[in-house]
Amino acid sequence: MVDTRGPARLLWSLLRQRPGLLLLTAVSGALWMLPTAVLPLVVGAAIDSGIRAGSVPALLAWAGVVVLLGFTQAAGSALLTWAAHSSWIHGAETSQRLVHDHVVRLGGTTTRRVGTGEVVTAGGSDITEVATFFEVTGRLTGALVSFAVAAVAVLYISPLLGLIVLIGIPLATAGIAPLLIPYQRREEVQRERFSAVTSMAADIVAGLRVLRGLGGEARFRRRFQERSERMRTAGVAAVRAESWLEGAEVLLPGLVTVLVTWLGARLALNGTISVGELVAFYGISAFLVIPVSTATEAANSYAVALVAADRIRDLLNLEPDAAAPPHPVPLPPGALDLQDDELKAPAGQLTVIDAGEGGSALAERLAGHPVGGGVLAGGVRLADVEPAELRRRVVLVHNQDPLFSGPARAEVDQGTPVPVDTALHAADAADVLAALPGDAELDELGRSLSGGQRQRLVLARALCADADVLVLDDPTSAVDAHSEQRIAQRVRDLRSGRTTVVLTQSPLWKAVADTTPGGTP
Incomplete structure (x- = not known):
């Protein structure tokens, strides 16, 4: 130790x-x-x-x-x-x-x-x-x-x-x-500035395709040069x-x-x-x-x-968000509802929440990242559930979650009753695999894909997990409107009987929702 x-x-x-x-x-x-x-x-x-x-x-x-x-x-x-x-x-x-x-x-x-x-x-x-x-x-x-x-x-x-x-x-x-x-x-100053430059470089590389598409590559290059100059001065x-x-x-x-x-x-x-x-x-x-x-x-x-x-x-000294409770309480079987003091997502329904800028924070709270607060799943406090069971039955998906390098189908497949092709169809992502070079291999973090392609593969992977509760944080923000409409309807059909919570401002998701509570609590 x-x-x-x-x-x-x-x-x-x-x-x-x-x-x-x-x-x-x-x-x-x-x-x-x-x-x-x-x-x-x-x-x-x-x-x-x-x-x-x-x-x-x-x-x-x-x-x-x-x-x-x-x-x-x-x-x-x-x-x-x-x-x-x-x-x-x-x-x-x-x-x-x-x-x-x-x-x-x-x-x-x-x-x-x-x-x-x-x-x-x-x-x-x-x-x-x-x-x-x-x-x-x-x-x-x-x-x-x-x-x-x-x-x-x-x-x-x-x-x-x-x-x-x-x-x-x-x-x-x-x-x-x-x-x-x-x-x-x-x-210390030089070290802090070096860390800041490294963080910025990682962010630029991760979003380079998007920056080029928006014409922001030159602007971020100038910002990186300015930070690099400050680091050089500190050095x-x-x-x-x-x-x-x-x-x-x-x-x-x-x-x-x-x-x-x-x-x-x-x-x-x-x-x-x-x-x-x-x-x-x-x-x-x-x-x-x-x-x-x-x-x-x-x-x-x-x-x-x-x-x-x-x-x-x-x-x-950082501790994981989800610490195992001393006396874990199991979640009830089947579909689960989510609720706290100000909102409720009924069991087995598609709930769409217009959370605005606070959507990511609310999504993490509803899924127990970190475990705490007054959020209940099936009447059980998330803080009282064993982390392994909670992560298996309540799945959180951000629209910027990473993809790992390797065979694309293996990346999507979660070994659950939901077939890979079914999940790819629901996420409108079958064409993404067809467009990949070679034997459908993903490069590191899927950087060769566009933002919309990455989001659709991430969504397909989440659908394959077949979770009792699926919390999606703006899952189609980089997808065109026609694809988004298809995805929303297909996800609703595939997830029928299971609880799905989508935090988005898109009217296309609201159009197929069972319930649409108010904005950020």
């Missing part, structure tokens, strides 16, 4: 799912960077005990230590590379699986409560940012361990220089920290803040190195420290730029990962 009470908790709960990999990453990070921290001390000792003292054995011994450090670092680097890549894969795979599984569990709730671009971004760039933070954790551990070892060494050699290093480097790092706040804010602002971070992480520790080198040279001249110790101090102070830079990179990656984790957390 993951902890979604906060973005930091989410990241940590993902990390600790593989404690062995986390430990291996930390150990390999230390083995990778620690030899570099120790190397200046070894070189300093070789100068004092080998070169200055004229001892060849001592010099060779210290040279052997340098070689050993090199082999250790090579092994640590190879191990860290494997562990870091494994951590990246773990972060990406685990995050992607969480998002995918939860979106599947949400079902129709996703499209009603989250934008398409938000889901795409959470399943794409956000997952990458989380994985990138996982990848840098090993190098961060190595930076912290090597910094601690270097700190002990410099304090032992010269407390004065050691204090300068231990105080100066953290202060330099602290000087970088204020730059992280505007960078994180600009990353440039984020990169500008990042460049300040990278400059500060070199400048501030570099000033500490200059100070240590100048003061160390004066101490060496008056004999307080040896030449070897001066070399060691210079090497360590120069080396400390690496762990500081690594720590800054990790802080930067963590700031971006927090933004991404927060977005993923928002998605994971």
Whole structure:
């Protein structure tokens, strides 16, 4: 289980799912960077005990230590590379699986409560940012361990220089920290605009045929270009803040190195420290730029990962609309009536409601999306019905519901007593299958079809479901009047004895209706 009470908790709960990999990453990070921290001390000792003292054995011994450090670092680097890549894969795979599984569990709730671009971004760039933070954790551990070892060494050699290093480097790092706040804010803005552009792109692609037919392609292209330009501006602002971070992480520790080198040279001249110790101090102070830079990179990656984790957390915290009641009540058999405080759809009849702009919301409420309110079906509250039974017996169809790629007849066929050809005839959609290329194959989302063709296939699929209650949200809004008249009459005949609710302003549906209640409640 993951902890979604906060973005930091989410990241940590993902990390600790593989404690062995986390430990291996930390150990390999230390083995990778620690030899570099120790190397200046070894070189300093070789100068004092080998070169200055004229001892060849001592010099060779210290040279052997340098070689050993090199082999250790090579092994640590190879191990860290494997562990870091494994951590990246773990972060990406685990995050992607969480998002995918939860979106599947949400079902129709996703499209009603989250934008398409938000889901795409959470399943794409956000997952990458989380994985990138996982990848840098090993190098961060190595930076912290090597910094601690270097700190002990410099304090032992010269407390004065050691204090300068231990105080100066953290202060330099602290000087970088204020730059992280505007960078994180600009990353959030850039991420939000990226999500908006992605959502718009998905909408344009889905409606490209309609836009071309209405002559609106150029207008939407301009709008997409404007949003893309705003996203680019936000991206440039984020990169500008990042460049300040990278400059500060070199400048501030570099000033500490200059100070240590100048003061160390004066101490060496008056004999307080040896030449070897001066070399060691210079090497360590120069080396400390690496762990500081690594720590800054990790802080930067963590700031971006927090933004991404927060977005993923928002998605994971969404709950499906239809939660199973603790004590489900079965619906009575046969045709069902629908009613609430202000309207009623009699059982077994065709009810047409002129709901205007509120038609989609009313359709969802009547069908129990989400379950709640005072809507009754056969005298039973929808909120008290098991979701699986409710979705089987009360079917909601929007006029923009998607079609899946594959054989068109298989897409329509629901395996019920209503034959596919009968449903296609009632929806006036037999010609749609005849016009499809090849073996009546649908492409993704049926994008090669016109809006009216898609609506007729969606309606045929709904009729095949043979539901006790069928709620249709403006099912023929993109169909010509002659076809709509045929569809309305045929649906009435096919659905005779079953409850059908149609929310539309079309007079052709009202002409064949059994009942026509008033407008939106």
